[in-house]
Amino acid sequence: MATQRPIRSMDPYAEQFWTYTQKKEFRLQQCSECNKFRWPPGPSCDNCLSDQFQWTPMKGRGKVLSWTTFHRAYFPEYPAPHTSIALELDEGPLFVSYPVDIDVKSLREGMVLSLRWTDGEDKFGAYNLPVFGPAT
């Protein structure tokens, strides 16, 4: 049984994002007309309002912008302490995740981290969760 996690925000576009994760593919929507990436998934481009898009694979690299360490447990699935990070992906979008295989004390602004996968499950089913660790 996969690791139970707090429920995902689900809609038809988010569902496609998560379906790709089942094959460990980290893809974000990219506008077919102006090429702008968007996150979270949604029906139209915030730059040109086009509803034409493709799911473009990300390189899975990003620079650390910030982080926070929870000392209070808000979710039973995430006992304290645990840490969240905000990254700026090489392709441009910012992405929130959590760090793995790295001591929080060694996190630095601008540090490059790389994609890892871990498992997850909620009432919508099983998926893989993109997380980030030391650059590979």
Place this chain on the structure above:
Amino acid sequence: MTELFDRKRLGALKDTVAVVGVGETDYGADYRGAGGKAMAKGEARYDSYTLASRALKRALDDAGLKKDDIDGLCTGPTLSGERASELWGLNPRWSGSGDAAQCIIEAVMAINCGLATTVACVYGNAQRSMNTAYGGSRVTGGAITSYFYYAPWGLTSQGALYAMFFQRHKLLYGTTDEQLGAIAVAFRKHACMNPNAVMYGKPITIDDYMNAKFVAEPLRLFDYCLINDGGVAIIVRRADMARDLKQKPVYISGMGWAEENVDATQLRPRLKDFYHTAHHGVAAQVYPMAGVTPKDVDVFATYDSFSVHLLASLEGFGFCKEGEGGAWIQNGRIEIGGELPCNTSGGMLSESYMQSWNHQPELIRQLRGGLGERQVKGAEVGQYVHDVAGKCKSLIYTRGA
């Protein structure tokens, strides 16, 4: 891009509407309960309407107006305008809703359009009694926001998002935890001059601040607002009808509004801009409309669900340079008696978490004068900055003759 400040249209609204009455519930007494002991969370004794009703009655008494003088109603997000109208026996000509700044701006617009003359802006929230959650799996809401979008990764709560904001500020500018602590200590000092504050009689030192537990590091317990019950009402009226009432009118002299929502779920405006684009947009309206600059502001209040809001506002509105807020707020500068007294009632950190509503009565009282040791001497210009995750507004109030 068009000029943000429309001198002919927005400028014409300066001082056209006045605040004539304010009312609040007994935050401290209600929090401590009848036996002088804090009531347990979840122990419902009343609802949000009870608190709103009490505040409305007090605001009308403060103004010396009767219920039937009200012809417009704005309600906070915890109330249904329809039910509130029914409860208070009102058939308004016009109604609106939103946070305090939004309601007051809407009321100024409605009054200037001739849709109303006297608008009651009313809020009530029994959030402690009802055990409202602001993080975790009980958070409710329909829209996609970063507040709960990242739950699968374990990220939740507005506090954690502001913790990331402050961490970024630390990384870029070298701001320290001790520097941030000056905010919680100052607001608590103010609450100790305010018998109606939840934290009246409970001063804290910078050591208390530093020794308190982290919630979402680098934010500590005292960086977080209270969770308590309360209600607030603000009566605004067309200026020419406001001059011979019980209280000296306080004029709404400046207004501004700008939102920074693009890529908000990604946290881009929060982490890459500290919401300063929105601050600059609002500043470009509110100051020229009121005919003042930040140097003229005698008393300041900012939305403070977290201490770090004040850093962002002071830098964004030009009280200090970007990145220098941590140093600027030291040595009593933001305390009563200092250069820019901020959140003089104790704010949401130490007076009452009324989600922007309790800041308005405090600014009005400061401009009316007579607050004793809490009084900012000679206060003539008061500014409120509302910045909730980049949805920014500001109001400038000035004392009437």
